[in-house]
Amino acid sequence: xxxxxFIKLTIKxxxxxxxxxxxxIIFQPPDVHARTSxxxxxxxxxxxxxxxxxxxxxxxxxxxxxPFDAGVSRTWVERYVVNGEGEVFADTPKEARxxxxxxxxxxxxxxxxxxxxEKTKKAFFVPKLCNQCEKPSCVQVCPVGAxxxxxxxxxxxxxxxxxxxxxxxxACPYGMRFFHPVHRVADKCNFCYHRINQxxxxxxxxxxxxxxxxxxxxxxPGDPVEKIIRTQQVAVHKPEYGTNPQVYYVGLGExxx
Amino acid sequence: xxLESLWTVxxxxxxxxxxxxxxxxxxxxPFMTGLVAGAFVLSSLxxxxxxxxxxxxxxxxxxxxxxxxMVAPLPLLLHLAQPQRSLYVxxxxxxxxxxxxxxxxxxxxxxxxxxxxxxxxxxHLVEVSIELKSKTNKSLAEKIKYMVHTILTLGAxxxxxxxxxxxxxxxxxxxxxxxxxxxxxxxxxGFIFGSVKANALWMxxxxxxxxxxxxxxxxxxxxxxxxxxxxxxxKFIVSRKNDSAALSTLKEINSEEISTVQTSVKYLIFxxxxxxxxxxxxxxxxxYTAVKSWDILRNVIYGTDFINIFLLQYLMGNxxxxxxxxxxxxxxxxxIPALLLVLFGVFMMRWNVVIGGxxxxxxxxxxMDYQLPIIPHGLETFKEGLGGALLIAVLPFILFWILxxxxxxxxxxxxx
Numbered sequence: 001x002x003x004x005x006f007i008k009l010t011i012k013x014x015x016x017x018x019x020x021x022x023x024x025i026i027f028q029p030p031d032v033h034a035r036t037s038x039x040x041x042x043x044x045x046x047x048x049x050x051x052x053x054x055x056x057x058x059x060x061x062x063x064x065x066x067p068f069d070a071g072v073s074r075t076w077v078e079r080y081v082v083n084g085e086g087e088v089f090a091d092t093p094k095e096a097r098x099x100x101x102x103x104x105x106x107x108x109x110x111x112x113x114x115x116x117x118e119k120t121k122k123a124f125f126v127p128k129l130c131n132q133c134e135k136p137s138c139v140q141v142c143p144v145g146a147x148x149x150x151x152x153x154x155x156x157x158x159x160x161x162x163x164x165x166x167x168x169x170x171a172c173p174y175g176m177r178f179f180h181p182v183h184r185v186a187d188k189c190n191f192c193y194h195r196i197n198q199x200x201x202x203x204x205x206x207x208x209x210x211x212x213x214x215x216x217x218x219x220x221p222g223d224p225v226e227k228i229i230r231t232q233q234v235a236v237h238k239p240e241y242g243t244n245p246q247v248y249y250v251g252l253g254e255x256x257x
Numbered sequence: 258x259x260l261e262s263l264w265t266v267x268x269x270x271x272x273x274x275x276x277x278x279x280x281x282x283x284x285x286x287p288f289m290t291g292l293v294a295g296a297f298v299l300s301s302l303x304x305x306x307x308x309x310x311x312x313x314x315x316x317x318x319x320x321x322x323x324x325x326x327m328v329a330p331l332p333l334l335l336h337l338a339q340p341q342r343s344l345y346v347x348x349x350x351x352x353x354x355x356x357x358x359x360x361x362x363x364x365x366x367x368x369x370x371x372x373x374x375x376x377x378x379x380x381h382l383v384e385v386s387i388e389l390k391s392k393t394n395k396s397l398a399e400k401i402k403y404m405v406h407t408i409l410t411l412g413a414x415x416x417x418x419x420x421x422x423x424x425x426x427x428x429x430x431x432x433x434x435x436x437x438x439x440x441x442x443x444x445x446x447g448f449i450f451g452s453v454k455a456n457a458l459w460m461x462x463x464x465x466x467x468x469x470x471x472x473x474x475x476x477x478x479x480x481x482x483x484x485x486x487x488x489x490x491x492k493f494i495v496s497r498k499n500d501s502a503a504l505s506t507l508k509e510i511n512s513e514e515i516s517t518v519q520t521s522v523k524y525l526i527f528x529x530x531x532x533x534x535x536x537x538x539x540x541x542x543x544x545y546t547a548v549k550s551w552d553i554l555r556n557v558i559y560g561t562d563f564i565n566i567f568l569l570q571y572l573m574g575n576x577x578x579x580x581x582x583x584x585x586x587x588x589x590x591x592x593i594p595a596l597l598l599v600l601f602g603v604f605m606m607r608w609n610v611v612i613g614g615x616x617x618x619x620x621x622x623x624x625m626d627y628q629l630p631i632i633p634h635g636l637e638t639f640k641e642g643l644g645g646a647l648l649i650a651v652l653p654f655i656l657f658w659i660l661x662x663x664x665x666x667x668x669x670x671x672x673x
Contacts, residue, residue: 144357
């Protein structure tokens with residue numbers, strides 16, 4: 001084999017490999033898998049039912065081994081208080097893992113705000129968790145593909161492949177992501193995928209004493225969560241970012257940040 | 258507690274997971290790539306457009322750009338939580354991400370600069386190699402020097418006029434190709450920020466252009482500054498000889514310096530005007546359109562970050578040096594503080610983008626204050642603290658000193 005033949009063969013071989021790879025991407029793209037999957041996990045939060053006990057946060061931390069005092073959490077509960085002047089105060093002291101033990105609003109830097117009960121016009125709790133967006137911006141920006149959306153619609157992270165650049169943390173409009181304090185890689189809620197994949201409920205859903213948090217499969221017409229989302233007034237958080245979030249809220253007001 | 262809580266102070270309503278994740282090293286990253294791009298553009302002004310007074314500074318700027326280039330990926334590496342995995346970006350690049358192609362862009366650009374350097378200094382490398390080859394009983398240092406230079410010639414020992422003409426042509430082509438790549442390298446850094454839709458301060462299509470313009474400003478300013486220092490050193494060495502020949506050499510150096518500096522200042526001012534105009538356009542546009550995020554941005558820009566933005570960046574970093582540069586009767590003595598302030602201004606611009614962009618919460622109802630770790634308590638606080646930043650700032654100068662041994666730009670008058 002002379003040099004010219006060798007180069008020709010190399011080019012042909014490379015082209016063949018690229019073609020085979022290309023065909024796989026063309027005919028089996030991830031969204032085909034997603035379309036053919038019988039499941040698309042969604043979450044339903046009923047704000048009217050949340051009492052701010054923080055059991056969900058505690059359960060999540062235990063289940064997913066997020067250090068208790070690390071200052072980060074896969075889920076948290078926010079408290080909103082609206083006074084007579086329409087001013088909105090919100091906080092989530094220690095991610096609400098101990099619930100809300102005082103009536104004062106935590107302003108940070110060790111400062112607190114007392115809002116007397118007679119001035120409080122409206123007050124409610126809003127649990128937050130990863131929205132498992134249909135078009136996740138965190139997945140878009142990961143430079144190594146360590147975070148990805150699986151066929152069930154859940155966005156997962158490969159802890160062995162994440163380089164820890166933090167771009168996904170920057171890209172999430174919901175502030176869901178953080179660096180795991182022990183593993184030092186990106187981390188976030190995944191609807192407890194290890195549990196729901198086996199037909200169990202996420203830890204937070206199981207821990208919720210009022211049924212404010214529900215998991216469902218929007219592709220299953222008999223699923224109670226599917227029924228509520230399809231037939232009632234529900235809303236999602238920050239739809240303006242075009243991420244198409246899949247955590248639906250009952251009773252989501254305009255005060256919620 | 259998480260590492261980031263060491264330098265983040267939260268106020269009012271901030272999501273629990275929000276911290277300043279992109280800290281000082283991500284400030285250094287665009288600052289360094291900006292200097293790379295700026296130095297290259299300055300050198301291309303001579304090599305591509307043939308602006309004669311810039312000849313000496315152009316050669317120097319190219320070598321310096323190469324030294325900066327080697328440091329440019331370091332801040333990113335220091336920033337990564339898993340630096341040992343940095344090569345995964347090359348193994349499984351995910352091209353929908355704006356940083357997936359960073360390695361590719363940097364490598365292409367590095368190759369262009371390296372090739373241009375080689376063509377520019379080929380004659381010198383061959384000359385040294387031939388000279389040392391003929392020398393008998395070489396010392397160890399000379400042996401190493403001979404080996405390095407001979408390897409770097411890559412066997413192309415032909416220094417005839419025809420071949421040198423070809424070199425000059427290659428330099429021109431590479432300088433031409435290099436300018437868009439240099440701008441891309443840095444515009445790209447701007448895109449990394451400008452495309453983050455979750456960040457209200459970063460998201461603007463103007464970001465890459467603003468980055469490129471300020472990059473050129475910083476690169477030109479740094480090259481001028483070092484050029485002035487080198488010339489000062491030369492003058493000092495010559496003046497110690499104290500004879501009539503030295504006096505005329507001194508005059509020669511002086512006139513050359515003034516003409517180079519005056520031409521460079523013109524370009525510096527030109528790019529400064531561009532850069533400031535774009536930044537002000539961005540600010541005015543945000544205020545005028547006043548979308549949802551403007552309330553918090555206004556509080557950040559005119560409130561919490563007022564000193565950083567208006568006093569340090571616009572006043573000290575733009576207006577004061579602008580006046581110093583424009584005042585009639587330009588003196589070298591006045592130029593030095595002006596150039597230092599320009600560099601400071603561009604650094605503050607990077608700071609205000611990177612840190613400023615994270616100083617308000619995604620809730621639009623809370624703030625985060627960044628406190629740069631000064632005294633390191635461990636490796637992490639060194640990397641993400643003052644020490645790490647200074648390390649990045651000093652490294653290019655050390656590299657430049659080493660490179661200068663092979664591509665001499667400080668000592669002698671080199672090839673065209």
